[in-house]
Amino acid sequence: MSANTLQADPAGPSAGALDTAAAIARGDITATTAAEAALARIAALDPAINAFTAITRERALAEAAAVDARRKRGETLPPLAGVPYCVKNLFDVKGMVTLAGSKINRDHAPASSDAFLVERMNAAGAVLVGAVNMDEYAYGFTTENTHYGPTRNPHDTTRVAGGSSGGSAAALASGMTPLSLGTDTNGSIRVPSSFCGIFGIKPTYGRLSRRGAFPFCTSLDHVGPFARSVADLAACYDLLQGPDDADPACAGRMVETTRDQLGKGIGDLRLGVLGGWFEENAHDDALSARDTVVKALGITRTLEFPEVARARASAFLITASESGNLHFPNLAVRPDDFEPLIQDRLLAGALVPAHWLLSAQRFRSWYRARVLEIFREVDVVIAPSTPFPATPIGTDTIEINGREVPFRPSVGVLTQPVSFIGLPVVAAPVSRPGKLPLGVQLIAAPWREDLAMRVAAHLEAEGVCVSTVAAGTG
């Protein structure tokens, strides 16, 4: 059981996923009780947070009843049986329109089947309670959504929850559910993890199937879960794995579990901290949070990725161009139906010359090769997830590295150069009692999510990285 939920009511807001599943398996509570409790918490808390865009009450209670019936029949329950969860509203949920944070998608037909990850959660016995808010078409880092309203940070509701998976993060940080699913193209799991103080994982590009997740920039799109403990995160991530030919980028690797690796410690791991860009573009409080982790891990080695400014710029161009191309048909006839914050970004992106885009994609190959050389000498490197903690809703500009820059596109300056080459990252919240949450990226070589998870587990056990439900919400 995770340390911070040891005594938690298994149907309460602080209950971890595995704790809830264990309580249901033992018969301490029913899955129906857990589902109803989650639905009641959502009803009570969400008006102030605005994480949810749809509640799947009927489905949740049916799934919970099915778990209870299986237990009554004496069946062995699957690992997440009865655990409530929610999904970013770009994941297909059978029978629901996949909004992807947009107004335009309201016109679409309902999804005919669940997304791959939702199918996996269902197979694990988890109970879907709803779909949650996001930046439109995932093109944002703050979940300030004009159509559906901003999702508020449970730690300070005047501030953003981060994005684009803001609803997914806020639902956990407020105790509404213990698990959620999100996506990350340039930082959309890591940023809200940092702003909301929860764990998340952006796996290796191609690890988890994106089937049924509405795309943003397919060169860079990843999917992954959020949780409030490393054990929960690892358990959920393990269950989401599996080959899927329907996603062209899914590598089809066999399942490589991480939950059974968590107790191995860090003694044999080569660890480092990223300097250069990842220090120059972070505010003092983000560096201080990072340094807490560096000290706890006994890291003495600083490394630098080469040409990081160029990497970030290339990721920016690829994102702009691919998303502009993806949305071209609607941009050509109904540009004003898009989120006002991204209309002009999408239009400009669609005009990007081929030379710019192809240069960025070629540079990506060069950068990957150089960074992988670094990973021959180190196992996990640390960097802040965000340059600063959550800002007030409506912030337009911010100072980074001595320059006043547009705030919204700049939140991901520390995440973008990492996801650019699909490295796996566990986003871990640094314990900062009395202060706004801030997180760090635990970055590993491709396919070594297990190493990043081990570092996260160690930090959690030491009390350095801890996720707790925001005060006043649980």
Next chain:
Amino acid sequence: MKTDTQTLADLVEAQSAAIGLPIPHAHRAGVLLNMERLAQMAVLATGFPLEPEVEPAPVFSHER
């Protein structure tokens, strides 16, 4: 590579016509601002000499 406002405004005009993406008048200033930002990124992305053997990252493959 020229990234002055006039060059980029001409790019927006020509490109939007060439690809059939009208830029409504109300969006022109915002699109130009974003194009200026993208051009700054492009200076970085295009300004790094690469050997011919360095291929674009996405690879089309029949392997499945």
